[in-house]
Amino acid sequence: MFILDDLLLSPLLWIFREINEAVQQEKAGEAEAVTRSLSELYMKLDTGAITEEEFVAAETQLLDRLDAIRERDEGLAEEGEPDEEDEDEEDN
Numbered sequence: 731m732f733i734l735d736d737l738l739l740s741p742l743l744w745i746f747r748e749i750n751e752a753v754q755q756e757k758a759g760e761a762e763a764v765t766r767s768l769s770e771l772y773m774k775l776d777t778g779a780i781t782e783e784e785f786v787a788a789e790t791q792l793l794d795r796l797d798a799i800r801e802r803d804e805g806l807a808e809e810g811e812p813d814e815e816d817e818d819e820e821d822n
Contacts, residue, residue: 757803764796 771792775785
C-alpha cells in the first residue's frame with residue numbers, strides 16, 4: 731500500500747516543487763524589473779523625453795511598488811523564522 735502511495739504522490743510533489751521554484755524566480759524577477767524601469771525613467775528624464783512632473787509621478791509609483799515587494803519578501807522571511815517564545819517552548 732505504501733509503495734502505491736509513493737508512486738502516486740511522487741509526481742505531485744515534483745509538480746509542487748517546480749511551481750514553488752517558478753514563483754520564487756518570478757518574485758526575484760519582479761524587483762529587477764522595477765529597478766530596470768527606474769533606470770529607464772532616469773534616462774528619459776535626462777534626455778528630456780519626459781517632464782519633471784511625469785518623472786516624479788512615475789518614480790513615486792515605481793518606488794512604492796519596490797517597497798511593497800521588499801516588505802512582502804521580508805514578511806515571508808519572518809514567517810519562516812521561529813519566534814523567541816516558540817524557541818523557549820521547544821527548550822522545555
